[in-house]
Amino acid sequence: MININQQGLLYSVLFLLCGCLNTPIAASEVNHPAKDTHTQRCKVPTDAFNQLPSNVLDGTNVIAINKFQPANISGTNFKTETGGASITINMRTLNGTHRIERNYSEPGTEKISTSFSQLCINDSYLYGENVRGIFTEKGILWLELKSEIEFIPSELWIYLERN
Structure with a gap:
């Protein structure tokens, strides 16, 4: 009893x-890091990170990509500012699917948002049809292969720090 x-x-x-x-x-x-037990393990194509730019835009400086070390994902929100423009990345995982919203804004203009879905995040790498990412200890290296914004270059990675 x-x-x-x-x-x-x-x-x-x-x-x-x-x-x-x-x-x-x-x-x-x-929003939470993509190391979710419910996400399915995806495969990044073996050639997905071949023949990509070797330089990174870090604020207003251009530096070699080898100055950054890949690390496991450690955040979901990232931000950088370059010459008054602001770029933010907000990552969500819902039902095992990764989505990213990238926002670009300049003073005096409206924010431009683009969503990326059907993304594969595997260890320190992010892969999508028109986007690549490499997670670092303090942020992410972001590359849009086909950006509709002329100020987001496809010939340079962009470094965004974790918020």
């Missing part, structure tokens, strides 16, 4: 267990 104190403790444990078991489902609806 269970006394009232034991019964209260049992209900508390059950409540906590149910909450813990449901956390990954709830967490998949908000």
Whole structure:
């Protein structure tokens, strides 16, 4: 027979267990790193990172890509500013699918947003049909192969720091 104190403790444990078991489902609806247990392991094509630019735009400086070391993903929001323009990347994982919204804005102009879906994030690499990314310890190297914005170059990676 269970006394009232034991019964209260049992209900508390059950409540906590149910909450813990449901956390990954709830967490998949908000921004969180892509190391989610519910995401399916995807494959980045072996040639996806061949013949890409070797320089990175870091603020207003252009530096060699080998100055950055790939690292496991450690954020979902990234930002950089270059000559007054601002670029932000917001990553979401929902039901095992990765989506990114990239925003570009300049003072006095409206924000231009582009969404990228059907992305593969595998270890430190992000792959999409027209986008590549390499996660670093403090941010992401971002490359749009076909940007509709003339100020987002396809011949340079852009370094964005984690927010």
